[in-house]
């Protein structure tokens with residue numbers, strides 16, 4: 001299928017918006033209409049204490065709207081709508097990101113852990129108070145010494161049958177809980193992750209509900225609470241430290257859905273293997289990771305809307321003989337910045353939407369399918385990494401695209417940068433998440449990797465011929481049809497052939513994966529190298545595989561999303577944006593495609609020309625593409641955008657002045673000095 005050759009006509013942004021809004025359009029609409037007000041937008045220039053106070057107050061107000069209950073069970077006043085709850089967090093991220101994170105901690109992490117890891121007895125006691133924010137809480141997993149490798153946490157929780165309590169203890173400084181949201185000021189209870197020990201045996205990390213403050217706000221007996229202090233951003237969130245000095249925790253405070261301790265201390269679990277049990281527990285908490293990816297997407301959209309709207313009115317330099325200075329969005333290199341970032345934002349939006357839908361369906365049943373759950377976790381990890389890295393890059397790019405104005409707090413971008421920076425780290429460090437994706441891709445080899453000791457190594461080496469099969473996204477049938485319909489693989493296939501694009505992405509993933517497996521197998525065949533070194537020597541290759549995989553599922557998500565468009569003009573525009581995402585991704589990996597003979601040098605050069613042609617075609621639609629995000633004006637909270645009409649008048653008056661003075665654009669090259677003086681950057 002080639003994209004429409006006819007030039008793009010005008011497109012109604014609301015027709016694109018309806019495609020973007022997708023399955024949870026009603027949640028997005030509700031958020032825009034009911035929450036899209038100034039009080040949920042960020043405030044600049046507050047002290048840390050003021051920011052924390054305001055965000056706590058807003059959290060209470062948000063709870064009172066009843067919207068935070070979407071993901072909780074109906075019997076406690078919720079709506080059993082996991083997809084809706086993630087979408088509502090994503091919408092909240094258009095406003096103050098501290099509020100979004102605080103909400104994520106309270107209702108996603110803390111509430112989510114009680115819901116997923118606890119049982120009815122605990123739900124009955126706590127869920128209503130958690131939803132109403134009467135019980136502010138924390139999710140205390142990370143320790144100063146262990147953030148990524150949480151299976152190695154050092155906090156212990158040892159059962160004592162004589163008192164029928166656990167003894168929760170922080171054995172040393174590195175075992176204290178660190179960076180914990182809601183800990184420094186508001187949290188009254190925490191879900192604390194610790195090594196469970198009973199009858200002298202360890203059973204791995206489990207979660208315990210632990211009161212950390214009394215009703216009057218002072219630390220509970222044996223609990224030491226510290227404050228992480230000023231951070232790079234998210235100043236409205238009270239991150240802190242928790243240490244436990246032999247704190248007594250009643251037996252029924254173990255969140256015991258996956259592991260139970262009887263009165264006499266006997267341990268039982270339906271999952272025998274400790275590692276499997278731990279990862280099953282973590283897997284139930286995937287919602288937090290999915291929310292961070294979606295929220296990063298919202299921040300990216302905001303930044304792009306600001307940059308695009310600024311670029312449509314900002315003028316710098318005049319063309320020789322031209323009668324006005326040029327609008328910066330008309331410069332090719334400016335389009336080179338904004339449009340590929342916008343195209344990737346669209347691509348990630350559709351992939352994220354598909355992920356949320358899958359999460360909702362996979363986790364919404366009584367007996368969760370294990371393979372589907374594993375696939376969900378891998379996709380959540382990959383898209384969290386892709387979305388948050390894209391946010392960090394794009395917000396910086398948008399900041400620069402707004403020049404000096406982009407650096408002012410009143411123009412929102414500095415706070416967006418500071419607040420989203422840590423998204424690449426929390427809910428899983430991105431590099432570590434890519435390794436998780438890669439391990440999932442080594443399907444069929446995973447078990448051998450799991451224990452690459454003598455036996456695993458032998459089996460891995462013996463396993464010579466196994467076809468690499470790519471796991472398909474939801475639009476499996478459509479994608480396969482498009483790939484099968486490619487008219488050959490040669491020079492003659494147009495770059496805009498969707499099947500060719502999909503095949504190129506698949507090819508990169510498959511080849512990179514095959515190469516990584518070959519290298520791992522080679523390492524496994526050697527006797528003089530440890531399992532650690534086998535993996536470590538190939539780590540970069542393995543991560544490149546994960547990256548190629550994510551790029552492919554994102555493209556497939558986009559292709560599937562376009563299918564939902566019913567308006568032909570909207571569909572044609574989305575098709576072009578998809579072309580741009582596909583071609584700029586291939587362009588970014590030109591080196592690989594050339595090295596592996598997938599592109600000839602001539603075709604690689606032609607690719608750049610095709611991208612530039614697309615930029616020209618899409619330029620008139622820049623504004624439409626950001627308007628389609630339908631971000632409420634009150635949430636944009638950006639002076640250069642709010643002043644837009646005024647700014648246009650100022651610019652027009654400025655132009656008129658220049659013309660009256662016989663200077664400016666019509667002065668052409670002769671007056672280049674005057675023009676360049678006018679535009680000389682402020683120091």
Ligand SMILES: Cc1cc2nc3c(=O)[nH]c(=O)nc-3n(C[C@H](O)[C@H](O)[C@H](O)COP(=O)(O)OP(=O)(O)OC[C@H]3O[C@@H](n4cnc5c(N)ncnc54)[C@H](O)[C@@H]3O)c2cc1C
Pocket residue numbers: 105139140141142144145146147148149178179180181231234239422425426427428429430431432
């Ligand atoms: C603002 C903020 C809020 C937070 N909120 C919470 C919360 O509410 N509750 C909670 O439990 N935690 C919270 N965290 C903790 C967060 O989840 C951890 O910081 C995160 O998981 C990373 O762990 P780490 O800091 O120990 O980094 P590390 O794991 O030490 O990572 C440091 C670097 O080492 C690299 N690295 C690590 N392992 C490998 C490897 N195997 N191969 C290659 N490279 C590797 C990483 O890529 C990274 O670049 C929060 C953190 C912050 C900053």
